[in-house]
Amino acid sequence: MQISGAVALVTGANGGIGSHFVEQLLNLGVNKIYVCARSVDKLNSLVIIDPNRIVPIELDVTNLESVTNAASQCQDVTLVVNNAGTSLNQGLIAASDIDSARAEMEVNYFGMLSMCRAFAPILKQHGGGAIINILSLLGKVNLPFSGSYSASKAAAISMTQGIRAELAVQNTLVVxxxxxxxxxxxxxxxxxxxxxxxxxxxAALQAVVDSIEDVYPGEQATQVSAQLLSDPKGVEKYMAGFLPGMVLAGTNA
Structure with a gap:
């Protein structure tokens, strides 16, 4: 799939990664970008970059009605970037309750799933297109310091594989x-x-161009993903040393 001429939608567009997706999509020549956030007021700084190509959309991925409304407004989308996510840095047992775990699952798993379900028919109408799911290496191995986040990303990785299989018949690339x-x-x-x-x-956008299904951006992801193949238990035991409540800054994690 070529990015030039595409119509993209980016969730969590006002976040640290989302704004870079917007910038690079513009540079690659997309026709339009729907930028999404819970409040459109948070999108003003993006819209002014290119008002002719950037369209703000109010979207809460944890609210099914909001997702459905967004899909109805964006019927020309050919590339969906599921970038919205949250991390609350809580353990699984150490947390005072499971509220953080539920919140992370609502955004990182159910929200992403809702977006894929809502936009799959739209992508089919346009020949298949592509979905980019922003996941995490911590979905491959749990970091107890942020245990419930890791679990939500593990669920999202499994979901991504399942959606990839289901949407292959309509020629939708799932990255x-x-x-x-x-x-x-x-x-x-x-x-x-x-x-x-x-x-x-x-890396995510290049994967779309090259039809690569899984991508591990950065030195850390490249090294740890290789270690997970050669010594998965060793990686698990190393990560197990970083427990809830630790101050990670300045460590050698």
Whole structure:
């Protein structure tokens, strides 16, 4: 699939990675970008970049009615970037309740699933198109410091594989993007190495062009994904040392 001439939709467009998707999509020559956030007021700084091609959409991925309304307004979409996500840095047992785990699942799993379900028929009408799901390397191995987030991303990875299988018949490419620590405000307390959000967007869009289904942007993701193939239990045990309540900044995690 070529990015030039596409009509894209980016959820969480006002976030650290989302804004880089918008910038790079514009540079690659898309016809239009629907930028989405819970409040359209948060999208003003993006819209002014190119008002002729950027269209703001109010969207809460955890609200099915909101997702349905967005789909009805964006019937010409050929590329969906499921970038909206949340991380609350809570353990599974150490957390005072399961509210954080539910919140992360609502955004990172159910919200993404709702978007895929709503836009799959639209993509089919336009010959298949593509879906980019922003996942996480922590969906491959749990980091107890952020255990419930890791679990939500694991669910999202499995869901991405299932959707990929179901949508193959309509020629929709489904790309799973699994970076390690991304250099955004959500990871400000986390140690290096961090991958630049611009690199995550670039790698994801290049995967669409090259029809690559799984991509691991950045040094950390590349190394750990290889280690997970050669010594998965060793990686699990290493990650198990980073427990809820730890201050990760400045460690060698």
């Amino acid at each position: 799973g993007v699994m970076p390690g620590t991304v250099d955004t405000s959500l990871a400000k307390e986390w140690p290096d190495p961090k991958v630049a959000p611009a690199e995550v967007a670039r």
